[in-house]
Amino acid sequence: MSEKSLGKKLGLFKILIIAKKAGRVTRKYPFEKPLVTDEFRGKIEIDEKECIGCGACANACPPNALKLIKGENTFILQYFIGRCIYCWRCIDVCPTNAIKGTREFELATPDLNDLYESVVHDVIKCRECSKPIMTVKAKDYIISKVSVSENYIDLDPDCRKKHFLSSIEKRFSGGIE
Amino acid sequence: MSLEYLKKSIWVFHLNTGSCNACDIEVLDVLTPYFDAERFGVKLVVSPRHADAILLTGPITYESLPKVVKAIESAPRPRIIIALGSCACGGGIWYDTYSTIGGVPELLKILKEHNIEVDGVYYVPGCPVRPESIIYAIGLFKGLVEKKVKRKVKKAGF
Numbered sequence: 001m002s003e004k005s006l007g008k009k010l011g012l013f014k015i016l017i018i019a020k021k022a023g024r025v026t027r028k029y030p031f032e033k034p035l036v037t038d039e040f041r042g043k044i045e046i047d048e049k050e051c052i053g054c055g056a057c058a059n060a061c062p063p064n065a066l067k068l069i070k071g072e073n074t075f076i077l078q079y080f081i082g083r084c085i086y087c088w089r090c091i092d093v094c095p096t097n098a099i100k101g102t103r104e105f106e107l108a109t110p111d112l113n114d115l116y117e118s119v120v121h122d123v124i125k126c127r128e129c130s131k132p133i134m135t136v137k138a139k140d141y142i143i144s145k146v147s148v149s150e151n152y153i154d155l156d157p158d159c160r161k162k163h164f165l166s167s168i169e170k171r172f173s174g175g176i177e
Numbered sequence: 178m179s180l181e182y183l184k185k186s187i188w189v190f191h192l193n194t195g196s197c198n199a200c201d202i203e204v205l206d207v208l209t210p211y212f213d214a215e216r217f218g219v220k221l222v223v224s225p226r227h228a229d230a231i232l233l234t235g236p237i238t239y240e241s242l243p244k245v246v247k248a249i250e251s252a253p254r255p256r257i258i259i260a261l262g263s264c265a266c267g268g269g270i271w272y273d274t275y276s277t278i279g280g281v282p283e284l285l286k287i288l289k290e291h292n293i294e295v296d297g298v299y300y301v302p303g304c305p306v307r308p309e310s311i312i313y314a315i316g317l318f319k320g321l322v323e324k325k326v327k328r329k330v331k332k333a334g335f
């Protein structure tokens with residue numbers, strides 16, 4: 001009995017020796033820098049000077065954390081961090097490289113409103129039916145890429161269709177109504 | 178919103194509400210000696226009646242909803258909810274599927290209908306959450322670190 005208890009005590013001593021060899025493994029994290037590698041994907045950052053509001057990121061986003069909300073006078077690109085899965089697909093599809101990935105992960109908050117980020121865009125309207133079509137910056141971007149589009153870019157797709165049909169009608173009827 | 182009692186040891190009841198288990202593994206990771214959440218007094222308990230905080234992971238399926246409501250109801254006041262991971266914060270990729278209610282913001286509406294009061298909700302986004310992110314959230318309860326995220330509204334310019 002006494003031998004057994006002595007053995008137990010020695011066993012405890014052995015564990016202490018092993019523990020001393022291993023040293024302290026616990027990270028002091030909130031008081032020191034976290035271990036973040038280059039491969040880590042964190043929250044995205046939208047550069048409002050580069051963003052044209054085309055909605056390509058909103059199309060690609062799997063959980064619709066990025067949304068292009070189409071209003072009458074403004075288009076709002078809304079980013080909800082609470083739903084983001086950090087796949088960084090938006091960065092791949094962005095035509096102007098406006099979206100950049102960060103390594104930020106310290107996003108805890110008691111208020112849900114803190115998790116929203118939005119970019120407000122101005123809108124051009126159709127010259128005939130005055131429906132909002134696209135953002136001003138997207139229009140400029142398209143014209144810079146395809147200069148012919150300047151003639152019809154401020155038309156709603158429906159109005160554009162009507163124009164096309166009426167021009168065909170004119171051609172076949174010889175201009176007679 | 179800072180709750181004074183959260184600066185003491187928080188006992189947490191962990192409830193999986195239909196998550197993929199990634200967040201649950203990270204919760205387990207936080208309790209290992211490497212990150213060691215118990216140095217802040219955080220401890221997992223087996224019954225919601227012992228808990229100060231209910232830790233929810235997952236987008237809250239319709240199947241788990243009555244159990245979640247029951248667990249929150251049986252936790253003593255003051256009680257808080259911690260939404261862990263993107264699924265709990267806003268529904269994640271399941272936010273509009275047929276079988277989930279879409280995260281804690283929707284759950285709070287349901288709790289309001291049933292007159293169950295909750296004293297605070299903390300959101301910890303991440304998919305899955307990093308262990309450091311959870312420890313940062315614990316530091317936020319205790320007032321050890323400062324809140325970093327803030328609502329931003331930018332105007333597009335040239």
